[in-house]
Amino acid sequence: MNYDQARWTHDANGESTADQYEPLLSEKNTEEVAVDSPLPDDLTRDSLELPDLSEPELARHYTRLSQMNYGIDSGPYPLGSCTMKYNPKFTEDVAALADAAVHPDRSDRSVQGTLALLDGLQDYLARIGGMDAVSLQPPAGAAGEYTGILVAKAFHEQNGEGEQRDEIIVPDSAHGTNFASAALAGYDVVELPSGDDGRVDLEALEAAASDRTALFMLTNPNTLGLFERDIGEIAGIVHDAGGLLYYDGANLNALLGQARPGDMGFDIMHYNVHKTFATPHGGGGPGAGPVGVTERLAEFLPAPRVRERDGGKEFELFDPENTVGKVHGFEGNWLVLVKTYAYIARLGDEGLRDASAKAVLNANYLASQIDYDIPFGPFHHEFVASAGDQDAADVAKRMLDYGVHPPTTKWPEIVPEALMTEPTEIEGKETLDQLADAFNSVASEDDETLESAPNRTTARRIDQTSAARNLRLSWHALEEEE
Amino acid sequence: MSFDVPDDRKYLESHEWVAVTDGTAKLGITDFAQDELGDVVFVELPGEGDDLTAGEEFGVVESIKAVSDLYSPVSGTVVGVNDALADQPELVNEDPFGDGWMVELELDDEGELDDLLSADEYGDQIA
Numbered sequence: 001m002n003y004d005q006a007r008w009t010h011d012a013n014g015e016s017t018a019d020q021y022e023p024l025l026s027e028k029n030t031e032e033v034a035v036d037s038p039l040p041d042d043l044t045r046d047s048l049e050l051p052d053l054s055e056p057e058l059a060r061h062y063t064r065l066s067q068m069n070y071g072i073d074s075g076p077y078p079l080g081s082c083t084m085k086y087n088p089k090f091t092e093d094v095a096a097l098a099d100a101a102v103h104p105d106r107s108d109r110s111v112q113g114t115l116a117l118l119d120g121l122q123d124y125l126a127r128i129g130g131m132d133a134v135s136l137q138p139p140a141g142a143a144g145e146y147t148g149i150l151v152a153k154a155f156h157e158q159n160g161e162g163e164q165r166d167e168i169i170v171p172d173s174a175h176g177t178n179f180a181s182a183a184l185a186g187y188d189v190v191e192l193p194s195g196d197d198g199r200v201d202l203e204a205l206e207a208a209a210s211d212r213t214a215l216f217m218l219t220n221p222n223t224l225g226l227f228e229r230d231i232g233e234i235a236g237i238v239h240d241a242g243g244l245l246y247y248d249g250a251n252l253n254a255l256l257g258q259a260r261p262g263d264m265g266f267d268i269m270h271y272n273v274h275k276t277f278a279t280p281h282g283g284g285g286p287g288a289g290p291v292g293v294t295e296r297l298a299e300f301l302p303a304p305r306v307r308e309r310d311g312g313k314e315f316e317l318f319d320p321e322n323t324v325g326k327v328h329g330f331e332g333n334w335l336v337l338v339k340t341y342a343y344i345a346r347l348g349d350e351g352l353r354d355a356s357a358k359a360v361l362n363a364n365y366l367a368s369q370i371d372y373d374i375p376f377g378p379f380h381h382e383f384v385a386s387a388g389d390q391d392a393a394d395v396a397k398r399m400l401d402y403g404v405h406p407p408t409t410k411w412p413e414i415v416p417e418a419l420m421t422e423p424t425e426i427e428g429k430e431t432l433d434q435l436a437d438a439f440n441s442v443a444s445e446d447d448e449t450l451e452s453a454p455n456r457t458t459a460r461r462i463d464q465t466s467a468a469r470n471l472r473l474s475w476h477a478l479e480e481e482e
Numbered sequence: 483m484s485f486d487v488p489d490d491r492k493y494l495e496s497h498e499w500v501a502v503t504d505g506t507a508k509l510g511i512t513d514f515a516q517d518e519l520g521d522v523v524f525v526e527l528p529g530e531g532d533d534l535t536a537g538e539e540f541g542v543v544e545s546i547k548a549v550s551d552l553y554s555p556v557s558g559t560v561v562g563v564n565d566a567l568a569d570q571p572e573l574v575n576e577d578p579f580g581d582g583w584m585v586e587l588e589l590d591d592e593g594e595l596d597d598l599l600s601a602d603e604y605g606d607q608i609a
Contacts, residue, residue, distance in 0.1 A: 393547075410547060464546045468523035469571060 003403030005457045006067035021458070022064045025051050068458040070405060076431050077405045078366075080382040080420030081175070081223060083253055083275035090346070091278060091339040100338055104330040108316050115315035118331055119306045121290075121341045128344075128352070129252070129269050130262020131292030135301040137332040144270030144289030145181035145217070145248065147302060150324040151268055151293060152215045152244045153185060154300040158322065161242070165214035169243075171200060173223040173412045175250055187214060194414055198224045198376040205237050213243035220264070221251050223412050223420075225363065225379030235265025244268060244297075249289075252276045253425075254360060254381035257353030268293050278343040279336045286333040288340065302327045356381075358425035362432060366423050369436035371443045375415055382422035384415045385439075390450060392417040395442050397461060398453035402438035485513040485608060488579055492555065492595055493604035499579065500555040502595065507556055510583040511543065511574065514608045519545035522574040525567045527584055532560045534587060536594050541584065543574065552584070556594045562586030 008022045030049040037044045053061070071077075077084040094100070102114050122134040138144040149168070156165045168182035169190045182189045190208050195201035199222065209216070216238045220228045228234065238245045247261040247269035253276045255261075261269045271290045274281045279288065293301060303319035303326060317331070331337075347355060359381040367374055372385035385407075387395045395417075396406035407421035419439075423432055442450070454460060472478065487493075491501035497515035501508050516522065524544040534540045534554040541552040564583050567573060574582040599607065 413548075465521040465523065468521075468546055 003401065003456055005070070006064070007458045008064045008068060021068065022061065025053075025058075025061060027051075028061070029053055029057075070400075070457075075404050076423065076427055076435055078407050078421045078423045078435060079405065080225075080384065080408045080422040081250065081411070082281070082408060083250070083272070083381075083422055083424065084281075085253065085275055085278055085424050086426040087278045087280060087339075088343065088346075091342045094342040095335045095338045100335060102334070104334070109314075112315055114334070115306050115317070117341055118337065119308060119315050121337055121344070122306060124341070124344045125271055125290055126292055128256065128260070129247075129249075129271065129292045130260030130264075130266075131269060132262075132295040133298035133301060133305070134290055134292045135305055135332075136288065136290045136337055137302045137326070137328045138270065138289040138291055139328045139333050140287040141249070141270055141272040141274075141289040142177040142181060143327060144272075144291045145177055145246075146184060147289075147291045147324070147327045148246055148268040148270055148293075149181055149185040149187070149215060150327075151291070151297055151300045152246070154322060154324050155244065155297055156214055161211075165212055165243070167210075167212045168214055169205070169208050169216045171218065171222070173198070173414060174217060174219060175223070175248065178217045178248060182215075182217070198222070198226050198414065199228055200230065200234055202230055202233055202237070205234060209237050209241035209243060211242060213238065213241050215244050215246050215268075217246040217248055218266075219248040219250050220261070221254050221380040221382075223251075224376045224384050224415070225251075225254075225382040225422075226376055227380060231264045239265070250275060251381065254356060256356035257349060258356055262292075262294065267297060273336065273340045277340045279339045286336055288333050288336040290332070290337075300324055304331065306331070355425045359422075362423045362425060362427060363421070365429070366421065366432050366436060369433065370439040372419060372439060381424075382420065384412065385419040385421060386415050387417035387419055390417065390443070390447070392419055394447070394450035394453065395419060398442045398445065398450045399438050400454040401456040402434075402441060403456075404435055404438045485517065486579060487512070487514075487601045487605045487608075489601035491579075492598035492600065494553060494555040494598060495604075495607060496553045497608075498553055498555050500595070500598065501579075502589070502592070505589060505592075506561065507558065507587045507589050508583045509540075509552075509554065509556075509585050509587065511552065511578055512604070512608075513578050516575045516578045516582070519543065519550065520547045521545055522571045525571050525574065525584065527563050527567070528560050530560050530563060534558055534560065534585075536597075554587075555598050556587065557590040558587035559590075560585050561588050 010023055028051045031052040032047045033050050034047050072086060102111050118136060121136060125134045138147045156162050166188055167190050168187040169192055170178045171192045171194060173194050179189050192204055192208055220231060222228060235245050244267040245265055247266040249269055249271045269292050273279045273288045299321040301320045301323060303323040304317040305320060306315055307318055309316050363381050363383055367383045373388060374383050374385045392409040396409045399406040407419045410418055411420060412418060491499045493499050497512045499510055499512055522543060522545045526542040528540050534557060536554060536557045538554060539551045540554045543550050543552055563585050
């Protein structure tokens with residue numbers, strides 16, 4: 001497959017400017033419009049330049065911009081750890097229904113359908129995670145982590161051990177958010193080095209766990225895609241020390257319908273609904289990171305939660321007895337939760353189990369087809385290959401020339417020049433073969449070719465160093481340069 | 483590739499150096515460290531008057547590849563900070579043992595220097 005990304009440039013004042021891409025909408029066919037305003041003169045302008053475009057001209061503008069971009073509708077997106085799971089378009093339709101637009105201050109009685117959906121989602125998530133109670137309020141995965149830590153803190157405080165238990169243990173392969181959430185909640189972070197097989201080193205955990213341990217945070221399968229098969233012993237060590245076990249839901253998509261964190265001994269977990277149940281990544285927009293807990297911790301969850309009344313005929317909001325309070329407005333980001341519910345309901349038990357199985361199958365098939373070394377295994381839904389003598393960042397740039405998005409690079413650091421790859425369940429064999437071809441072509445290329453890449457994309461090699469040293473964080477910076 | 487390891491100073495396994503003249507010590511990171519990090523884009527340093535403890539973190543260096551903690555080879559009080567790094571973090575790459583220095587300390591105990599690696603020992607570590 002050959003690839004050349006579109007490159008729309010434009011002529012300004014008859015001069016061809018190759019570096020000038022499709023102009024801003026505000027620069028197109030502008031027409032000066034006089035404004036007559038009753039406001040005081042010093043608050044108004046006399047005239048305003050507005051673009052005057054027909055519908056097709058407007059549509060072409062956005063089509064051109066999208067052609068110069070790369071997204072899931074252009075090709076595969078195997079970013080490991082981020083899980084760029086495909087969001088089926090029907091979930092957008094569901095969230096756009098007029099019935100989904102509800103004011104959060106309406107009375108419980110007048111929004112029974114909304115509450116029924118939230119109650120149903122709490123149950124779905126509890127059942128999927130093997131948890132007893134769920135809060136839908138946290139607005140993102142990291143906010144879920146923080147909420148989970150607050151719950152653990154409230155539990156230890158109730159037992160009179162709040163001050164004594166001032167440490168949270170985190171494996172060195174964990175997502176950075178684990179360390180950040182623990183620090184933000186005021187805990188000392190104890191970093192646990194991985195064992196030689198890339199998993200939790202039981203002896204190291206034994207040595208780290210003590211009467212100061214509040215929580216041990218773990219992702220399973222872990223960041224290398226490896227299942228922590230000693231999870232029973234791990235739970236035993238943490239619980240014997242009086243600590244709680246936290247499940248980071250980052251990789252739950254590998255376990256759907258196959259295994260449940262609650263059955264493994266985890267006490268608290270968060271669900272990354274964007275990674276597991278097809279909602280958009282937060283990235284500045286609204287997200288959701290529901291938190292599930294076992295029975296003994298339910299009383300500490302954020303308020304409000306939803307419950308049935310009168311044998312399921314009605315639903316109501318309530319505050320858990322010893323709640324940690326609110327971590328977001330109202331019941332959380334409602335429309336994200338609607339998408340989550342729609343996805344789970346559409347797939348059902350069989351569909352979720354199948355999605356999980358295919359995610360693992362796809363990762364293993366792709367891994368079997370590529371020439372790069374994969375030091376750790378057997379893995380689940382993602383694998384971490386090593387670019388060896390090549391620079392992983394250059395490999396990523398060069399893969400763009402083959403019309404595919406590269407994997408996550410240079411992390412986790414336990415694998416040198418890491419290429420962290422997660423094709424997800426959505427891609428078929430033809431696309432996986434296209435990805436494998438891209439990996440293998442790049443693997444056989446010389447440094448010169450890699451360093452000059454990408455050559456077939458709209459924007460060529462970006463100067464990352466200048467971008468990081470000379471931060472321009474708002475459009476005001478551009479104006480000042482002019 | 484071979485890296486500079488000047489023999490007028492002492493080293494820490496985590497790739498920091500310390501050079502002492504007349505009771506004050508300058509700290510920085512080694513040529514090997516800057517090469518591993520790649521282009522440095524930000525350096526976070528303590529303020530004057532802060533106390534540093536040998537073996538503990540005193541700052542953070544950020545490159546386009548990674549964010550790393552800085553460890554102090556010795557204990558002492560900060561008497562000078564290389565303010566130039568705020569606008570020119572590239573000095574760490576260009577001249578790690580000279581203009582890329584990070585902080586200046588008044589030493590608590592010169593005896594601590596005996597616990598550090600010599601240029602030869604550090605050179606062997608990165609060979």
